[in-house]
Amino acid sequence: MISCDSCVVRNRAICSVLDSVELGVISRIGHTITLDKGQTLIWEGDDALVVANIVSGVFKLTSSLDDGREQIISLAYPSDFLGRPFGSMSEYSVTALTDAKLCVFPKGDFEGFARTHPDLEHKLLEKTLDELDRARRWMLLLGRKTAPEKLASFLLEMSQKLDGSGCDAAGKQLTTFELPFGRQQIADILGLTIETVSRQLSQFKAKGLIDIPDRRNVSIRDAAQLAMLSEATA
């Protein structure tokens, strides 16, 4: 049982298209759960029995090779939808990167509800199409960009997503944000090793493009230069 009235993602998640009657129905199908940082909701290769909306927290979707190499395939934020309706096996794992709150639905029940609520399916379709565009854009990065280009792209994307703006001592506008992941995870997002990530960040810092107050925080000092770097090795 879910109380949607007070839900913080109420008008961004797929539920935004439902009226109060429909909300009443779906709120009885699912329930809310909390996950601790590091807990896995869905395992790669398993039959995923649930789908969910993210209420709070950040998740990673990962796919792995036998020998342990891992690729982060997507990041998911509050109001994003998790899981794979209308299919059986999950091709990836879904893991919380921070403490998180979800509202989860048994997959079958959700599917039944969705099939009888075209507006919901439409919303889900739009989200899925967006996600497909994002995945494809990332494929260009993974397949064709160099390490510095990857890092620059990543930092810019994160600054947009996580912006907590501020100014430096000189009053210059700068974007600072807290990354919800460590170096290894950045490497897994970009298809690099942890050492390469670390080296590139150090170089960007040395060049004055960014600042690294502590290992979880980054400020962009020269977004224009980073944007240049993100598309071509200058």
Next chain:
Amino acid sequence: MISCDSCVVRNRAICSVLDSVELGVISRIGHTITLDKGQTLIWEGDDALVVANIVSGVFKLTSSLDDGREQIISLAYPSDFLGRPFGSMSEYSVTALTDAKLCVFPKGDFEGFARTHPDLEHKLLEKTLDELDRARRWMLLLGRKTAPEKLASFLLEMSQKLDGSGCDAAGKQLTTFELPFGRQQIADILGLTIETVSRQLSQFKAKGLIDIPDRRNVSIRDAAQLAMLSEATA
């Protein structure tokens, strides 16, 4: 105007969920066109004004960097759906790799029809979810696999998709198929250079894993070995 009665992808394309009345309507919305090999239907960065079903032919979806580096983001085959409904700008180009036949619909008209036909949207949702899974699986390859692993994975995937089976002189089962693309395009699919692709193919041939009768055709001689190679560097 389209004549769906004789359509060869009638029961695989998204239209498969429509009844004869609905088919009548949608067939008046769209029309069929042919494209020559190499022609581009949709340009990256443009507002795509059409969506389409592939009747025959193979298409590539590509995304590029300013300096010309290109990544093939997806391949599309008969019965696949092209275009991006419910969005404006296309993030990728869509180009015919072979002569092709399509049935195209003005995007707005298609969207209108889809919104009033939940079954069609559902089918489109399922296709989009499948495509998202495929894209994500490919991200693992692009981000984490080595050149030999990439080639092995590619050959196996193509053999499944394009199988025209046969046997060799000794009667051993082997899969031969014709690739609808050249070496540069294989490189663009795998995020490699043309030289690396060529070298890897030569090595596989030298090891007896494959045969290359001519530059467009490949036969798999040892699928098991290739499968090993595709997941780990032996």
Next chain:
DNA sequence: CGCAAAATTGAATAGTCTCAAATGTAGTGG
């Protein structure tokens, strides 16, 4: 304060790319 984990740095290696040349193939017109 001291420990364990995470991150950084260094040196050497391996893998892939770049540039260049040689070879092979398809198509055209004589």
Next chain:
DNA sequence: CCACTACATTTGAGACTATTCAATTTTGCG
């Protein structure tokens, strides 16, 4: 049918990028 051209592919040598392995430093936490 063959020679010729344009293009695709293969092969080679060397350069460079990112990785690997190892050591050091930093950070967070009990």
